[in-house]
Amino acid sequence: MEITNNRMQPLLSSLSSSSKILKNFWYGIEHSVAISTKPKTIKFMGHDLVLYRGTEGQIIALDGRCVHRGSELAAGWVEGNCIHCPYHGWRYESDGVCSHIPANQPDVSIPKRARLQSYPVQEKYGLVWLFWGDLPVEECPPIPPLKEFDESGWRSVHGDFAWDGHYTRVLANTIDMAHAPFVHATAFGNKQEPMVQAYKLEQGEWSASGFITFETKPAYSLKFILGNDPPAGVFRATFYMPNVSRVDLQFGKFQFVLFLVHLPVNETKTITKWLHIRNFVTTPLADSFMRRDVVKTFVQDNNAVKIQAGAAPQDLTAEIHAPSDALELAYRKFYNQAVQMGWS
Ligand code: FES
Numbered sequence: 001m002e003i004t005n006n007r008m009q010p011l012l013s014s015l016s017s018s019s020k021i022l023k024n025f026w027y028g029i030e031h032s033v034a035i036s037t038k039p040k041t042i043k044f045m046g047h048d049l050v051l052y053r054g055t056e057g058q059i060i061a062l063d064g065r066c067v068h069r070g071s072e073l074a075a076g077w078v079e080g081n082c083i084h085c086p087y088h089g090w091r092y093e094s095d096g097v098c099s100h101i102p103a104n105q106p107d108v109s110i111p112k113r114a115r116l117q118s119y120p121v122q123e124k125y126g127l128v129w130l131f132w133g134d135l136p137v138e139e140c141p142p143i144p145p146l147k148e149f150d151e152s153g154w155r156s157v158h159g160d161f162a163w164d165g166h167y168t169r170v171l172a173n174t175i176d177m178a179h180a181p182f183v184h185a186t187a188f189g190n191k192q193e194p195m196v197q198a199y200k201l202e203q204g205e206w207s208a209s210g211f212i213t214f215e216t217k218p219a220y221s222l223k224f225i226l227g228n229d230p231p232a233g234v235f236r237a238t239f240y241m242p243n244v245s246r247v248d249l250q251f252g253k254f255q256f257v258l259f260l261v262h263l264p265v266n267e268t269k270t271i272t273k274w275l276h277i278r279n280f281v282t283t284p285l286a287d288s289f290m291r292r293d294v295v296k297t298f299v300q301d302n303n304a305v306k307i308q309a310g311a312a313p314q315d316l317t318a319e320i321h322a323p324s325d326a327l328e329l330a331y332r333k334f335y336n337q338a339v340q341m342g343w344s
């Protein structure tokens with residue numbers, strides 16, 4: 001495992017129980033192409049992080065606010081592997097240690113506490129993954145698999161989608177088996193066929209999936225690809241704790257994968273960094289159609305998510321569940337398991 005940050009020790013006190021996100025997981029937080037030597041702020045459930053590339057192209061991830069007076073470091077500048085605060089020019093090394101305070105006389109030492117938290121980072125599948133935790137990374141769940149990304153015969157496009165809801169609700173929506181007939185009634189959902197097949201849960205260590213077959217009512221680009229006599233569809237939904245979901249749709253030999261990393265921005269905002277990977281019409285000319293299909297679908301889904309109440313409750317009895325909710329219930333159980341392990 002290649003980790004582009006030199007800090008492998010447990011994190012410091014900035015990870016408190018008030019962080020409202022599970023710890024000891026890798027979080028997909030941005031597309032690799034969006035990070036350059038120009039620093040960028042990433043909002044991560046109320047925390048500001050700053051990400052930029054160093055001299056070897058490696059990504060450096062630090063707390064995004066200057067410890068001097070709280071300025072946004074992404075408004076500053078990068079030199080080599082260091083970032084400088086725009087307000088009084090304090091310089092931070094890639095491990096977060098402040099190494100220069102320009103206003104100081106030469107004999108004044110820099111306070112030991114003048115340092116930012118730094119975070120281990122990896123790049124995989126064209127995404128940036130940040131480790132948020134206080135255990136050694138080797139003891140924690142790995143980044144989820146996505147074998148299609150590197151296989152020949154698949155073409156991938158990516159994008160962002162901003163939701164008006166908590167990431168647990170967004171993730172739940174993307175693995176929800178019962179909403180399509182209603183939320184997507186004008187597209188691929190069929191209101192006349194709302195019943196969901198009984199499905200079996202397949203559980204991994206920090207993941208689960210379920211699949212159903214259904215009669216196809218192709219919409220958008222799939223209408224042109226599948227024609228008038230479409231094969232039955234197979235829908236598989238999978239989640240990986242704590243913020244990744246994956247949707248597989250298969251119509252005969254046509255398959256596509258939606259790999260979705262749900263970045264928790266705050267309690268009411270989530271940005272999904274999505275990949276759409278297809279094994280048909282792999283010409284780049286079709287990319288814009290695929291992008292449009294994803295966004296149209298998410299717009300409909302967001303209409304459902306934004307009218308939900310808050311985050312998914314931790315108390316499993318706080319809402320009533322139907323058999324079709326088995327997959328989301330498995331997510332909530334894993335979430336509670338992590339909390340019980342002290343990973344919150
Ligand atoms: S606020 Fe950053 S150097 Fe003063």
Ligand SMILES: [Fe+2]
Binds near residue numbers: 179301
């Ligand atoms: Fe949906």
